[in-house]
Amino acid sequence: MRSSQTSIPPKKNCFLTVLFLFLSTSSAQNVLRRGSSLSVEDDSDILTSPDKTFSCGFYGTGQNAYWFSIWFTNSKDRTVVWMANRDRPANGRGSRVSLRRDGAMVLTDVDGSIIWETNTTSTDVGRAELLDTGNLVLKDPGGKILWQSFDFPTDTLLPNQLFTKRTKLVARLHSGSYASGYFSFFFDNDNVLRLIYDGPDISSIYWPNPDFDVFRNGRTNYNSSRTAVFDEMGHFISSDQLQFSAPDTDLLRIKRRLTMDHDGNLRLYSLNNETGLWVISWQALSQLCNVHGICGINSICVNTPDPKCSCPPGYEITEPGNWNKGCKPMFNSTLSQSQQVKFVLLPHVDFWGFDLNFSASTTFDSCMKLCLGDYRCKAFSYRLDGGGRCFTKGVLFNGYQSPSFPGNIYLRLPVSFETSQLGILNGTDLICQSAESETTIGSPSMYNFNTKRTRWVYFYSFASAIGFIEILFVVSGWWFLFRKRGSPNLAEDGYHLVLSPFRRFTYTELKKATNNFKEELGRGGSGAVYKGILTDERVVAVKRLENMYQGEDVFWAEVSTIGKINHMNLVRMWGFCSEGKHRLLVYEYMEYQSLDKHLFSPTFLEWKDRFKAALGIAKGLAYLHHECLEWVMHCDVKPGNILLDSEFEPKIADFGLAKLSQRGDNSSDFSQIRGTKGYMAPEWATNLPITAKVDVYSYGVVVLEIVKGIPLSNWVIEGREEHDESDLTRFVRVVKRKIQCGETSWIEEIVDPRLNGQFSRSQATTIVELGMSCVEEDRNKRPTMDSVVQALLECLDES
Template sequence: MASQIATSFLIVIITVCFSISRASNLLHRGSHLSVEHHDSDLLTSPDTTFTCGFYPVTENAYCFSIWYTSSAHKTLVWTANYDNPVNGKGSKASLRPDGAFVLTDIDGSTAWETNTTSTDVQTAELLDNGNLVLKNSSGRILWQSFDFPTDTLVPQQPFTKSMKLISRLGNGSYAAGYFSFFFDSDNVLKLIYEGPDISSLYWPSVYKNVIQNGRTSYNSTRIAFLDDMGRFSSSDRLRFDASDLGFRIKRRLTIDYDGNLRLYSLNHTTGLWKITWEAVLQLCHVHGICGRNGICVNTPTPKCSCLPEYVMTDPTNWNKGCRPRFNMSCSPTEKMKFRKIPHMNFFGYDIYTLTNNSLTSCKKKCMENCQCVAFNYRLTGEGKCHLKFARLDGFRSPKLKVTTYLKVPLSVETSEYIVLNGTELTCSSRVPKPLPEPFSSKYAAKAKRVRWDYLYWFAATIGATEMIFVVSSLWFLFKKRDVPAVVEEGYRVIVGQFRKFSYSELKKATNNFREEVGKGASGVVYKGVLAEEKAVAVKKLEDAFLTEEVFWAEVSTIRRINHMNLRDRNNPEFSRIRGTKGYMAPEWALNLPITAKVDVYSYGVMILELVKGIRLSNRVSEDGEEHEIELTKFIRVFKRKIQSDKAAWIEDAVDTRLNGDFSRVEAEKMVKIGISCVEEDKSKRPTMDSTVQALLECEDQR
């Protein structure tokens, strides 16, 4: 009887202790966490911010990790065995009697362990700051995870000269990748690409010295720190703040698998992360992003493409670059030639640089050097060329005054002037995004799809500005009879000098940012009225640090606007894409000459949308299937109704929410003008002057 009571008592004690360990932030010496109970065998920080335990990385494979408890996808901040996951059965994380914290696989083999052997280790504890520590009986820390960061720093975690943040290999992969964040030998924090066959620094700018980059190398302390407010400071004078600076926000600084260093803030409601700072604004400046023989183009998100006659080495990973479809050797009998790619450069990898040389001389030097696989020739007049021994970190942009000449076998059939498949030539600063997408889907797009992605993203930037002017124009046309006065006022505003406004002035003008009139990728636009009773649109940047470069680029563009319709040129033509998806004339897609008639087309779409009260660029859904564009259907239907000369057709063309309360004469005129403006044949479209005049005449007849 006594033995049964003792046994029962022992079972109760074990059960209670086991339950306590599951709900606690600490693990006692001699205890363990089991992978079979990974949902319950957990350590949770006292304030529940962080959780530690087994994390599933693939089917039946687990890592021992720490993550933010309230994040939607259990965002990891530290991992013990990222390169050596353990089995989903029989694996354990144990605090052994000898003081070592050990991760064992199903066969008993050690997958990871701490470097502690002190028998004085009593507990493993997860602290509120996300630090997993081993403590002795007096509470002294003998080991801590903060000393061994993986790809992330959390607030209060020191970053010193002996540490590195190493990116993951890819989205969904927890193995070590090719990018690192660390203190270099000159005491400066840097980002480096360490690929399979080459290493290359890419941040801060390699074209500037330490002082020009705003850093200092005269401090051997080599320590950096992210505080609870969202401020990052380093001994090399690197300083940056989160755009949502303040307390009570969970943050992390992570080197992502795409090589960029980003500061994130957690949304408590959604559990999702928002970027509040990042090191590299144009991802194409990250070295190795497209691999060997790959070219990166900002469109505005980075797109990768292989050089002509090259294909992806691994269709799922751009970091592995591209391989040639031909054999290339250094044999003297191998006949070679050069192929030209304008506005393209390969960062670094120079054999040597030649100055005051002609293009012919550069070709000759590269042809004579077996190591030379390409050379860059600058178009700035100094006769400078750079002979390259490797074709990595290719970057293409219309701003680059450099032409690259590739050395290829004579047998390779390519045109003298190469246009890379899969990209369009453009350049733009970063576009805010939530979390990075996989490279496999982000960069391996088909040529046609990349072309339209570029078209839509670029057009959205310019189109937003254009639509503001167009809508304003229509309002003035219908609401103001004194057109010359409007023109005079507009001219006065345009020729007037820009001036800065204080935040308090803008806050007062917008009534504390009350009336929202639009929203874009970089922020919200509010209606405001200045002290001199001038109406203005005020954009409030959501992330001032990230979007400052974009903002000043937009200001510079607006300052230089010299639009063909300004609102008298002799049919000038241009090729730069301008407009918004759904408002763009067919000329853009058909590669036809671009004239002022493309804006007439966009204006016509907007007029018809004002009348109908819907977006005409949407597709019509019937029986659960999408058919023709709404605009196409509208034109087809109402052209036929207009020709039938039945007065009732106008009722069907106007927004039903007006309940018949509108001028039939004005509505009919607007529909007819709008339809004439969106003719596929641009020669049949009216000029903007005649369109304005027709609308003014309609106003006078009312």
């Protein structure tokens, strides 16, 4: 063999040597063989996935702190997705990761101490391999996986990485640290996915809404498998029925990650390959002040609109620059009953939890006396919704200020304490401010902490590119990719991924599905609705929009935002079409059609279905106004836009059409009147700025009609023109007079007589009182939809 080598010419021998070294390096760069190691001092000791998406090796911060990690190779900041023992970094000299002869992978520090190791001792591990999925696996000689990093996530979940009851995502402590923080994403004991703040002082679950039960949050706790996953297209599904999708699901080869961020929010990211920056495509909370523990004890989170932490009057920051420590009182915090005190009003402020006492239907004075009589009481919350509700507070945690909160906090302070700025919250930036440059898709209500610039150009460039891609090839290519590659882990666990059906249709598809738009279901101001049957045999309602002049990219941006909104009381959008002048929306088909066809017809609704309708409509509007990624005003709430499913559960249709009709104005003003006469709020005609309170007004008309059983939106003339008034105005006037006169049977006199007295008096009274408050001419006197939901829930079980 030596003689054959010596016969090779020198130049050719050098070329073959270099080629051999190159091939051996490239073929082995994603594999670490048994008995080999990676050194922290050798920058070339890195494993790279075959498609070059992920790298694995030592990741340093420049402070002689290194972690054995996996990161995205092509992201601008080399985003880390996994770490071995994140709470103990290794030294920059002498540390190494070894795949030992006994089968264990071990991370050792410079002094030889073990920082981390796998539980594969005495196994037949032959090699470590970094896969294209970002999964670091240990395999035996036959290729069987004996250990994988996917089973031990840190703060990030990758596509096709199974999330189970045995795993959780734990956020970083703050943007400059990789240590474990206080926020976690996990399966709770009741089988529901939750976000929790588990800090040194308190533990508090804050998502989904802790004020609601499992089913009111759109989840279920009946499935004990506790499994969740998302795919390469950005579709997430969980055994508790949590589902969401990225808006750019039509784009192939987009790298994604689901990360529990250090600010307490769970976000789905998409990577812009051109810039290497991450784009937020979904997040659990649209308002960061809903994150518990974000500002520390005694402090208040204020959206301005970026979240800022503030100390209330009488308190000062405990550790300047670190809001995790919260605020401390500037007086003796133990106030005796004999000490004179005063209460400082903090409007629209609340501290969640830690209630010493709760009283319903009580007066303000009684609430104040309740707090005065308890030396532990630091403040009391008084809410006008639901007839006056009182909460006395023993600890001031999870404080937030929101214009939509229907109550105030009254802070207890010594009389001797001077307060120069009563009730004024001047916040400062959160300590958990992100140092990373991030962009949001289609969501002006979300926060970009590092920069005020929202780089829409990335999103629009994505959308424009889709306009030039044949949708058939996209769908076919995705189907082939998913079917071919699949996920062996999912198959082994018997978990089947249910994909979101939201997609882009061609005009030809919808024309065929509707039999050339033959069967018209209804017609409104925005266009006609036709019944259709898709190729997968789903029955759908296809709405052909009229007077829609947006370009393809703008229309796509708006529809994608509406399409990812998912609530049990909102009609689900399956997809859309945007070709040339054609703009169509594809919705789920509701077999029982609209509320007006049942409410104002001989086949009237029973009371339980009427109350279900009032509550369901309120929930849907509350979600649009307060909870979804981009706040949406409906602007045309009426019985004709409330559809009923087979269980008579109401679903609001046509939400978001106001945005589709009006684009390009950053304010909440609209240039032309929208809605249906009789359901329109007075501000439409008085040129006042349009807010979500227009929907509150329309809701009030609808629920009063639900009780009365006849339309109240018609106009009538009583003799002379100056006495013109609507049925609604006359109804409210008559009811108020009956109440003021002390008539005890007023509710029986106004409820639909077709019910023959078969209704809940307390529920009907609550609905009428709420309805009349909703149709107040002064919009500032109208309640928020959140408070309406709460008031209705309080009488849910009454009959």
